[in-house]
Amino acid sequence: MPRVLLIEDDPSIREGVGLGLRRRGHDVSAAETGEAGLGLMSSFHPELVLLDLMLPGINGVQVCRRIRETSQVPIIMLTARGDDFDIVVGLEAGADDYIVKPARTEVIEARIKAVLRRLSEPAGGRPDVEFHGELAVDRAGLTVAKNGERVPLAPSEIKLLLHLSASPEQVFSRQQLLEYVWEHSYHADARLVDACVRRLRHKIEDPAGAPRYIQTVRGFGYRFGPL
Numbered sequence: 191m192p193r194v195l196l197i198e199d200d201p202s203i204r205e206g207v208g209l210g211l212r213r214r215g216h217d218v219s220a221a222e223t224g225e226a227g228l229g230l231m232s233s234f235h236p237e238l239v240l241l242d243l244m245l246p247g248i249n250g251v252q253v254c255r256r257i258r259e260t261s262q263v264p265i266i267m268l269t270a271r272g273d274d275f276d277i278v279v280g281l282e283a284g285a286d287d288y289i290v291k292p293a294r295t296e297v298i299e300a301r302i303k304a305v306l307r308r309l310s311e312p313a314g315g316r317p318d319v320e321f322h323g324e325l326a327v328d329r330a331g332l333t334v335a336k337n338g339e340r341v342p343l344a345p346s347e348i349k350l351l352l353h354l355s356a357s358p359e360q361v362f363s364r365q366q367l368l369e370y371v372w373e374h375s376y377h378a379d380a381r382l383v384d385a386c387v388r389r390l391r392h393k394i395e396d397p398a399g400a401p402r403y404i405q406t407v408r409g410f411g412y413r414f415g416p417l
Contacts, residue, residue, distance in 0.1 A: 191215035195236035197227035199245050210295030224248030228256055238302055243269040243280055251283045258284035264305040264345045281385035286346040304373040305345055327355055336394055347390045354414035363411040
């Protein structure tokens with residue numbers, strides 16, 4: 191089972207979630223502050239981070255940005271509020287998913303499994319490396335390069351790009367992308383998709399021009415170019 195770093199300042203939640211995940215076989219290391227959590231990144235080497243959004247000192251958004259400077263480890267935000275601004279900022283900072291507290295351990299476990307599946311799915315019989323303009327998409331290695339230089343992508347970003355690029359010019363609704371990339375089968379939050387698209391565009395598109403690869407189809411969703 192994957193190693194999980196839990197960064198949560200509420201002791202009851204920290205202990206409850208940590209105990210529940212350990213019972214399911216996870217190796218869990220817990221921190222009550224952002225500073226302590228960042229310190230454990232280098233010593234514990236987590237395979238997934240559960241990150242509370244509202245932390246004392248360095249808040250969850252700042253911690254997420256700091257992690258993304260050096261690592262593409264999957265990050266799931268924990269938030270006690272349905273505050274739109276906080277959720278969007280957290281997703282823009284690089285989180286792959288979010289869970290509103292309180293949440294049952296089985297719900298958290300299901301989200302962990304969904305995020306980690308994005309890193310282990312086979313290429314599905316397609317060529318290992320596909321070339322789309324300046325992009326080289328390695329489906330087997332789950333990597334992307336632009337002009338020969340590797341582009342660091344978080345799990346949700348690579349899964350979204352792989353799904354869109356597998357069917358160029360096909361239009362996908364936000365709900366279809368939520369169901370495939372995030373495995374949310376219900377009418378979930380489309381902000382997950384929009385935030386991921388913005389992060390992906392920032393990494394693979396020309397900032398001076400219109401989006402070339404991930405194109406918006408107004409009123410419906412997105413499709414993959416290139417133009």
